Amino acid sequence: MLRFILRRIGYGALVLLGVNLLTFVLFFTVNTPDDMARLNLGGKRVSAEAIEKWKAERGYDKPLYLNTAEAGTRQLTETIFWERSVSLFMLDFGRADSESAGDIGAEVVQRMAVSLQLALPLFVLQLIASTAFALLLVMFRGTALDFWGVVACVLMLSISGLFYIIVGQVLFSRVLMLAPISGYAPGLDAVKFLMLPILLSLVARLGGEARLYRAMFLEEASKDYVRTARAKGLAEQVVLVRHVLRNALIPIITSAGSYLPYVFLGSLVFESFFGLPGLGAYVIEAIGKQDFAVVRTMVFVGSLLYIATYALIDIAYTWVDPRVRLA
Amino acid sequence: MPKIVILWTDAAVWLMFAALLAYGWSVWRTPEKRQRWGRVFRDGGALASTIVLLLALGVTLLDSVHYRPLLPPAPGAAPGPAAYDTRTRSLLDAVLADLVDGRESTYSKPLAYLGFTKESVVVNGEVQRVAPRLQFGGAHLADPATQWLPDLVRRASLGLAAGAGVAAAAVLLLLAALARARGASLAVTWGAVRRRETPVPWHVAVVTLAVIGLVAGPATALSGPYHLLGTDLTGNDVLYQCLKSIRTAFVIGSLATLATLPLAVGLGLAAGYFRGWVDEAIQYLYTVLSSVPNVLLIAALVLMVQVFLDQHPELFETGAERADLKLFMLCIVLGLTGWATLARLLRAETLKLRELEYVQAATAFGIGHGRILARHVFPNVAHLMLIVTVLEFSSLVLYEAVLSYVGVGVDPSMNSFGGMINLARVEMSRDPMVWWSFASAFGFMVTLVLAANLFADGVRDAFDPRSRLFRARRRPVVQTRKA
Numbered sequence: 001m002l003r004f005i006l007r008r009i010g011y012g013a014l015v016l017l018g019v020n021l022l023t024f025v026l027f028f029t030v031n032t033p034d035d036m037a038r039l040n041l042g043g044k045r046v047s048a049e050a051i052e053k054w055k056a057e058r059g060y061d062k063p064l065y066l067n068t069a070e071a072g073t074r075q076l077t078e079t080i081f082w083e084r085s086v087s088l089f090m091l092d093f094g095r096a097d098s099e100s101a102g103d104i105g106a107e108v109v110q111r112m113a114v115s116l117q118l119a120l121p122l123f124v125l126q127l128i129a130s131t132a133f134a135l136l137l138v139m140f141r142g143t144a145l146d147f148w149g150v151v152a153c154v155l156m157l158s159i160s161g162l163f164y165i166i167v168g169q170v171l172f173s174r175v176l177m178l179a180p181i182s183g184y185a186p187g188l189d190a191v192k193f194l195m196l197p198i199l200l201s202l203v204a205r206l207g208g209e210a211r212l213y214r215a216m217f218l219e220e221a222s223k224d225y226v227r228t229a230r231a232k233g234l235a236e237q238v239v240l241v242r243h244v245l246r247n248a249l250i251p252i253i254t255s256a257g258s259y260l261p262y263v264f265l266g267s268l269v270f271e272s273f274f275g276l277p278g279l280g281a282y283v284i285e286a287i288g289k290q291d292f293a294v295v296r297t298m299v300f301v302g303s304l305l306y307i308a309t310y311a312l313i314d315i316a317y318t319w320v321d322p323r324v325r326l327a
Numbered sequence: 328m329p330k331i332v333i334l335w336t337d338a339a340v341w342l343m344f345a346a347l348l349a350y351g352w353s354v355w356r357t358p359e360k361r362q363r364w365g366r367v368f369r370d371g372g373a374l375a376s377t378i379v380l381l382l383a384l385g386v387t388l389l390d391s392v393h394y395r396p397l398l399p400p401a402p403g404a405a406p407g408p409a410a411y412d413t414r415t416r417s418l419l420d421a422v423l424a425d426l427v428d429g430r431e432s433t434y435s436k437p438l439a440y441l442g443f444t445k446e447s448v449v450v451n452g453e454v455q456r457v458a459p460r461l462q463f464g465g466a467h468l469a470d471p472a473t474q475w476l477p478d479l480v481r482r483a484s485l486g487l488a489a490g491a492g493v494a495a496a497a498v499l500l501l502l503a504a505l506a507r508a509r510g511a512s513l514a515v516t517w518g519a520v521r522r523r524e525t526p527v528p529w530h531v532a533v534v535t536l537a538v539i540g541l542v543a544g545p546a547t548a549l550s551g552p553y554h555l556l557g558t559d560l561t562g563n564d565v566l567y568q569c570l571k572s573i574r575t576a577f578v579i580g581s582l583a584t585l586a587t588l589p590l591a592v593g594l595g596l597a598a599g600y601f602r603g604w605v606d607e608a609i610q611y612l613y614t615v616l617s618s619v620p621n622v623l624l625i626a627a628l629v630l631m632v633q634v635f636l637d638q639h640p641e642l643f644e645t646g647a648e649r650a651d652l653k654l655f656m657l658c659i660v661l662g663l664t665g666w667a668t669l670a671r672l673l674r675a676e677t678l679k680l681r682e683l684e685y686v687q688a689a690t691a692f693g694i695g696h697g698r699i700l701a702r703h704v705f706p707n708v709a710h711l712m713l714i715v716t717v718l719e720f721s722s723l724v725l726y727e728a729v730l731s732y733v734g735v736g737v738d739p740s741m742n743s744f745g746g747m748i749n750l751a752r753v754e755m756s757r758d759p760m761v762w763w764s765f766a767s768a769f770g771f772m773v774t775l776v777l778a779a780n781l782f783a784d785g786v787r788d789a790f791d792p793r794s795r796l797f798r799a800r801r802r803p804v805v806q807t808r809k810a
Contacts, residue, residue: 014611015611015614015615015618016618018611018612018614018615019615019618019619022615022616022619023619023627026627026628026631027627035634035638137799146799147799149799150799151799154777154780154781154784155773155777157780158721158773158776158777158780159769159773159776160725160728160729160744160748160772160776161725161729162728162729162732162748163748163769166748166751166752166755166765169755170755170756170760174756181756214797215794215797218797219797261620268622268729268733269729269732269733273752283622283623283626284733284734287626287630287733287734287735288734290630292630295623295626295627295630296627298623299619299620299623299624299627302619302620302623303618303619303620306617306618306619306620307618
C-alpha cells in the first residue's frame with residue numbers, strides 16, 4: 001500500500017515536471033521576454049533600454065535554457081527556465097508582470113479563501129442534488145416522470161451556463177430583489193453574496209450531471225446482485241438505496257472528483273459575473289491585462305491541484321473498493 | 328467580377344462538406360453502414376434534429392463563400408487596376424442584403440417603427456423628448472399609429488401562407504421519394520406515415536418541416552420591412568447577427584472536433600497497439616495535457632496566437648481575414664488541447680482488440696503494423712470516434728460562449744453567440760431593459776445545441792447498443808415477438 005502511494009506521488013511529480021516544461025515552452029519560447037516587454041510597455045515604439053530595464057526588474061534578462069557565458073552547472077542554473085521552475089516548485093510565485101499588481105503568492109492565498117467559500121458548499125450541494133434527482137428518475141423508471149425528467153435534463157444541458165447567470169441575476173436581483181447583483185463582503189455577510197451564484201451554478205450543471213448519474217445508476221441496477229436482491233423480495237427502495245446507490249457512488253464520486261480542482265480554482269465565469277474576488281476572477285483579469293506571469297502561475301497551481309486530486313482519488317479507490325489492483 | 332476570397336475556415340468548411348458527402352455516399356453503398364444509420368433515424372428526436380442541423384449547415388455553407396465586391400471606378404479617374412471593397416462579404420450577406428443595409432442608429436425593439444431611445448426634438452419652438460421614427464424599420468408606413476398592426480397582421484398571414492405552401496411542397500417531395508422507395512402510391516404512403524406505420528418515424532419529419540415552414544414564413548415576410556428581432560447598440564439587425572453566428576458556432580463545433588481526430592486516433596491506436604514504452608510515453612503526454620485546467624491552457628495558447636498574429640500582419644489583407652485566421656487558430660488550439668479523452672477511449676479499445684484472433688492471424692500472416700492498424704483495428708474503433716465526435720459538437724458550441732466571455736474566444740469583430748451574450752450582460756442591466764438581443768441569441772443557440780444533443784443521442788444509441796439500455800421511454804417497452 002505504502003509503495004503504491006509513493007509511486008502514485010512520484011508519478012504526480014513527474015507529470016508536474018512535464019506541465020512545467022509545457023508552460024515554459026508556451027510562455028517563453030513561443031513569445032520571448034522581449035515580446036512580453038513590448039506588449040506590457042505598450043506599442044511598437046519602445047526603446048531597447050526600456051525593454052532591458054523591464055526584463056531586469058522581473059529577472060527575465062537571462063538566456064532561456066542554456067547560459068553559455070557561464071561554466072559547469074551554472075550553465076543550466078543561471079537561466080530563466082531553471083530559476084522559474086525552482087521558484088514555482090518552492091511555491092514562490094514572484095511578482096506579476098504588470099506594473100500595478102504585486103506579489104502573486106499573497107494574492108493567490110487571499111483569493112483562494114474566497115473561491116473556497118463559493119466552491120466547497122457548491123461541490124457538496126451539487127453532489128447531493130444531482131444524485132437525489134437521478135435517484136428519483138431511476139425510482140420512477142419507465143414512467144412519464146422518468147421520460148420528462150430526462151427531457152428536462154437534455155433541455156437544461158443544452159442551455160449555456162451564461163444564460164442561467166444572466167437570467168438569474170435579472171430575476172433574483174433586479175426583479176425580486178432577493179440578493180445583491182454582485183460584490184463581496186468578508187465574514188458572515190458573504191452568505192448574502194454567495195447564495196445566488198451557488199444556486200445558479202447548481203441549476204446550470206444539474207441537467208448534465210443528473211443524466212450522467214442516472215445512466216450510472218441504471219448500469220449498476222442491471223447487474224446480477226441487484227436481481228438477486230430483488231429476488232430475495234427486498235422492497236424496491238431498499239434495493240435502490242442500500243444496494244444500487246452505494247455501489248454507484250464509486251463512479252459518481254470519481255466523476256464529481258474531477259471538479260475538485262475547480263473547488264480551489266473557483267469558477268472563472270461565475271466569479272467574474274458576480275464580482276467575487278476569487279482565483280477565477282484573477283485569471284480573467286490577468287488574461288484581460290495579458291499578464292503572463294499570473295496566467296503561468298495559475299496554470300501551475302491548477303495542475304498541481306488536479307494532480308493532487310487524482311492521486312487522492314486513486315488512493316481513495318483502493319480503500320473504497322478493495323478489488324482495485326495496486327498496480 | 329468581384330474578387331473571390333477563400334478564407335481558411337471557408338476552405339475547411341467546404342472540405343468538411345465534401346468529406347460528409349463522400350461519407351454519405353459510402354454509407355449509401357455499404358448495406359451494413361446503411362442499416363446502422365437507418366437505426367439512427369428510427370429515433371424521432373434524431374430525425375427532427377437532422378433537419379434542423381441541415382438547415383444550419385445550409386446557412387453555414389452560404390456564409391462560407393466570401394468575396395470582395397468590385398468598386399465602381401472613381402469618376403474622372405484614370406483606368407487603373409480594379410479596386411475592391413475592403414469589406415469581405417459572403418453569399419449570405421448578399422441574400423440578406425436588406426438586413427445588412429437597413430442599419431439604424433441604435434437600439435430598437437423587435438418589429439418597432441420608433442427608436443428605443445428618446446431624442447430631443449424641437450416641435451413648435453419647444454424642446455420635446457420623443458422617440459424618433461426608425462430610418463428603415465416600418466419606414467413604408469405613412470401613418471404608423473393606425474397602419475402598424477394591420478400591416479403586421481397582413482404580412483404575417485401572407486408569410487404564414489407562403490411558409491405553409493413551401494412546407495407542404497417539401498412534405499410532398501419527401502412523400503414522393505418515400506413512395507418511390509416503397510413502390511407504393513402516394514396516398515398509401517401518406518396513410519402509412521400518418522398512422523405512424525413506417526419504421527423510420529417520417530411523421531416526425533413532416534411535423535418538423537411544417538413547424539419550420541410556419542416559423543420561417545412569417546419571419547421572412549416580416550424581416551424585410553421591419554427588424555424582426557430588433558437592432559443592437561450600433562443599429563445592426565439582431566436576426567442578421569444570429570444567422571451569422573450560426574456559422575461561427577458550426578465552424579467551432581465541427582472544425583475543432585475534427586482537429587482533435589489526427590492526434591487522438593494516431594496516438595490512441597499507437598498506445599494501445601504497441602504497448603510498452605510507446606504506451607507509457609503517450610499516456611504520460613495526455614496525463615500532462617489533461618492536468619492543466621482546460622480553460623487556462625486554451626487561454627494561454629490563444630494569447631500566444633494573438634501575439635503571433637500581431638507580429639505577422641502580412642498574413643492577411645483585411646480585418647475579416649484576420650478574424651477568420653484567429654477563428655481557424657482557435658479551432659486548432661481546441662483540437663490540440665482536447666484529444667486526451669478520445670485517445671484514452673481508443674487506447675482502451677485497441678488494447679482489447681489487439682488480443683483478438685483475427686488480429687493475431689493477421690500478425691501471423693506477416694502483415695505489417697501499419698496495415699493491421701488501418702485495416703483491422705481502426706474500422707472496429709471507428710464507431711467510438713464517431714460517437715465522441717458528435718457528442719463533442721454541442722459542448723464546443725457552448726464552450727465558445729464561455730471562451731468569448733473570458734476574452735480568448737473569437738475575434739470581437741466576428742459575430743458569435745458568445746459575443747452577443749457578452750454584450751447582453753450590459754444591455755440586460757439597462758433600464759428599461761434591452762432584452763431582445765439576449766433572447767434571440769438564447770433561442771438560436773438552444774435550438775442548435777439541442778438539435779446537436781438529440782442527434783448525438785441518436786447516433787450513440789445506434790452505434791453503442793449498451794447505451795440504449797438507459798434510454799428513457801414514454802411508455803414501458805413491452806417485448807413482443809412477431810410470429
